[in-house]
Amino acid sequence: MRPIALLTDFGLADPYAGQLRAALARLAPGATLLDISHSVEPFAVSQAAFFLAASAPHFPSTAVFVCVVDPGVGSPRRIVGAHVPNAKGGQDILAPDNGLLGLLLGTPGIAPPRVFDLSDPASSYAASATFHGRDIFAPLAGRLSAGEQLEDMGREINPRELVRPDWAEARIHRKTREIDVHVLHVDRYGNCLLSLRAATPPPWPVTAVQMPWGQRRVVHQVRAYAQVPEGGVGFLTGSQGFFELAANQASAAVILGLRRGDALRLVWEE
Amino acid sequence: MRPIALLTDFGLADPYAGQLRAALARLAPGATLLDISHSVEPFAVSQAAFFLAASAPHFPSTAVFVCVVDPGVGSPRRIVGAHVPNAKGGQDILAPDNGLLGLLLGTPGIAPPRVFDLSDPASSYAASATFHGRDIFAPLAGRLSAGEQLEDMGREINPRELVRPDWAEARIHRKTREIDVHVLHVDRYGNCLLSLRAATPPPWPVTAVQMPWGQRRVVHQVRAYAQVPEGGVGFLTGSQGFFELAANQASAAVILGLRRGDALRLVWEE
Amino acid sequence: MRPIALLTDFGLADPYAGQLRAALARLAPGATLLDISHSVEPFAVSQAAFFLAASAPHFPSTAVFVCVVDPGVGSPRRIVGAHVPNAKGGQDILAPDNGLLGLLLGTPGIAPPRVFDLSDPASSYAASATFHGRDIFAPLAGRLSAGEQLEDMGREINPRELVRPDWAEARIHRKTREIDVHVLHVDRYGNCLLSLRAATPPPWPVTAVQMPWGQRRVVHQVRAYAQVPEGGVGFLTGSQGFFELAANQASAAVILGLRRGDALRLVWEE
Incomplete structure (x- = not known):
């Protein structure tokens, strides 16, 4: 079986x-x-x-x-x-x-x-x-x-x-170097899983996220949760095949005020 | 084994x-x-x-x-x-x-x-x-x-x-065409499962429920949740062998203000 | 396997x-x-x-x-x-x-x-x-x-x-006949599991607990939850190999205002 x-x-x-x-x-x-x-x-x-x-x-x-x-x-x-x-x-x-x-x-x-x-x-x-x-x-x-x-x-x-919903994939704006994503899931630890696949990483660095209400917030590109500076928010591939926003023994969702379904823009501020 | x-x-x-x-x-x-x-x-x-x-x-x-x-x-x-x-x-x-x-x-x-x-x-x-x-x-x-x-x-x-509790079965009042039931369970979706078995359906149509506090509310006899009119409450047999009150992608328990253990009267308003 | x-x-x-x-x-x-x-x-x-x-x-x-x-x-x-x-x-x-x-x-x-x-x-x-x-x-x-x-x-x-944390064992003060413990866990029923092993019971009776904020509360040494007097708190070995504080179909954690991690003192008031 x-x-x-x-x-x-x-x-x-x-x-x-x-x-x-x-x-x-x-x-x-x-x-x-x-x-x-x-x-x-x-x-x-x-x-x-x-x-x-x-x-x-x-x-x-x-x-x-x-x-x-x-x-x-x-x-x-x-x-x-x-x-x-x-x-x-x-x-x-x-x-x-x-x-x-x-x-x-x-x-x-x-x-x-x-x-x-x-x-x-x-x-x-x-x-x-x-x-x-x-x-x-x-x-x-x-x-x-x-x-x-x-x-x-x-x-x-x-x-x-098949029914193909609009939250399924990230939208990449190459001119402005911005990527539109959704929060697909907020996990138990407050990590925010994004509709951006680890297999197709952004072609430029992501240095900040723009909230649904317009505010921008710096993010740190890291490899593990323990590398996120205290009080800060990390941007990493994690373990689920999708990029996520995470904090270090704290909730990125609480820090950022994000919920499942929220639309975000990932930006590169040089 | x-x-x-x-x-x-x-x-x-x-x-x-x-x-x-x-x-x-x-x-x-x-x-x-x-x-x-x-x-x-x-x-x-x-x-x-x-x-x-x-x-x-x-x-x-x-x-x-x-x-x-x-x-x-x-x-x-x-x-x-x-x-x-x-x-x-x-x-x-x-x-x-x-x-x-x-x-x-x-x-x-x-x-x-x-x-x-x-x-x-x-x-x-x-x-x-x-x-x-x-x-x-x-x-x-x-x-x-x-x-x-x-x-x-x-x-x-x-x-x-065996100990036989009083919530175990519905009480049918044939003269007034009323049925007294309890809410045995409120499920994750807000469906209210009633102490009335699907195998012994009411001998007359159920058109309303009378709340523990006396108020009456119209219910719609339906076969599937998707058939319940928006904002309304359905009365159906569901899948559990008991009648239930349900809404369409909404919580019947919230709409009706019901909780597990509440006593209800099912009535026929011609 | x-x-x-x-x-x-x-x-x-x-x-x-x-x-x-x-x-x-x-x-x-x-x-x-x-x-x-x-x-x-x-x-x-x-x-x-x-x-x-x-x-x-x-x-x-x-x-x-x-x-x-x-x-x-x-x-x-x-x-x-x-x-x-x-x-x-x-x-x-x-x-x-x-x-x-x-x-x-x-x-x-x-x-x-x-x-x-x-x-x-x-x-x-x-x-x-x-x-x-x-x-x-x-x-x-x-x-x-x-x-x-x-x-x-x-x-x-x-x-x-191995890393050996300070919450791991109870501290017994033989002179004052007091035992310092932590609440290792509060279970679904409100039972408070303590860092005191059933295998090493107190060498004297425990008749009260002193809260983190100093207040003392009488406890009843019992064998089963059903033996705890109504409104009271029992002190028993339970089923987990550790002593616990429990009430009878009520939450000892709520009655005592305790949470996981709280430090308690078990005392003998003659």
Whole structure:
């Protein structure tokens, strides 16, 4: 059985994540279940997209991903499956077509993914109208875990047909040497993860960030949190494949007054 | 080894759930451990009873359930085991006798359960006086997981002897066409789960809810969250086997001002 | 494969704990992963030390522990491995050298531990500068889980060389019959876990606690929470191997106004 990774906004207090895992234990007995997180903020598709893109490279190369952040459950939104090939066969990702795949499939250097519309097999399950994670995604994942192929389950579509949200990539202004990014996630330590990939670093130094309200703040390009001067803010690649703003045993989000979703401009002040 | 499902109010911050799982890993090596939730509010037996009744049908048909929400730990309350037969043999549930089994054993259509008083075998373990989950429930669950039978472990009692709380079932007033229910749980999205089973729907339409403070509020009978009109409140069966009040990407609990434990009246305004 | 226990301050909302588990699933496939907790407060080494000392005795006797509460990540702090022998071979604990091992290695009655500096093998991994849990601790744990020995991986050092913090042990004043302790942890129920081991109980009765601000409060020596008089505070050994202050279905921390880290004096008022 292929291992199954789980990413949802169900939280861990309600019994929903437990019921999803239980359904998988019934439908894919023996498959290793690995949580990415169940604590995506409710309906926060961009945060889930970041968690997926940051985590997939560290998961087993044959993993099946079940990603359920699904504000449109019960509406006619599509359920899709993406196959990202690799030397061991590849990872498969199941998700609603709402942008959740946007960051992962844009990862520089990954093999060209194939994408399948699974709405047809999805509609064959006797499902509640409110919990497709347990009632539709779990049985689809069980079939993949047991060896079925996405191409035998759904209709192939052009990856360009997927919903592609505007927070997915940074915008680089070469003339002014500015880069527009979003805060994709604020983590437990107050680090602000940005929509700028470590694999495509800025072609010039970043020396300050411009806040949504116009103010500018100096940042220090560093390699580790411990190198950030006390009271200051560091700009570094960190460990998630994306640039982040961070402080040293303090919260960059608090220091800067930033929240998830905020738009920032990275600037070079010579 | 039979799989073991866990339901507690230990939370996930403290090391208690981890110690319970570790004890089971020692005592039932190889058994699959499946969390329902460890985030039942401290001592909230009715919430745990709801989580159990809503989740058991989705768990493996041979699962052993360890349910520890136990305000009376260290007092002479009984520890009981319930056997709910099914085609694969059946599920066994271990719990303190405090009402936690009340909703599950009242599920319409389940096979008649057998209930056993396990206080005797429980007293044979060298246990702390404060953590029976790890020190008593885990070894009992390990024995069941390894193949022992409840009937060989404890003294059979009449299920009617179990503590049966007053929040367990809705009260239907046929003359006035009103139904009295409790809010068993408010989930992460603000959905209010009610003590009214999907299997026994109201014999008349529900068009409004009457709040604990007397005010009435129109509700819309819908099938999916996406069908609830903006700003409105839906009344639907959802996915948990119980009716719920819900909004569309908004919190019904906030809109209505409801909390877990509140008493409501469902009414038909023609 | 030896089972692997995890103790971090990563939280469960961010994808970090999931990436750590995923790395272990790749590097130690088949090893049972057991969480102690990922909700140590950020950088709270003393809390982690308590969680480890309280939990290790309940974990499998061959477990490998990965403990990552690491304010110094990216600075030249050492990574160490401790081997605590037992009849089945022993438990191995990986941690930064920052005091995290302080309580476990001081446990009365454990076999003399051997400690190894793993900075050399640690430096051989291509690691991010900010996430050594996933990039360094996980591969080290994978090697131990697969059968490698600490003594073949690192340079043995004297356990006395380890960072040893001042919160690690209670101070007993025999003349005045007073004992100085710290609150190592406040749990979900409001119980205050103290730096006084159950194995070394006070040589005289404890009848009151003196708060950091000087006030004294009567405490009742009890065996179970249910024995604490209503509105009162109990002093008991509980289940964690350390004494604690607790109330009966109420929060001792709220009643006493205590927080993690507070210094207390246990007194005998005849």
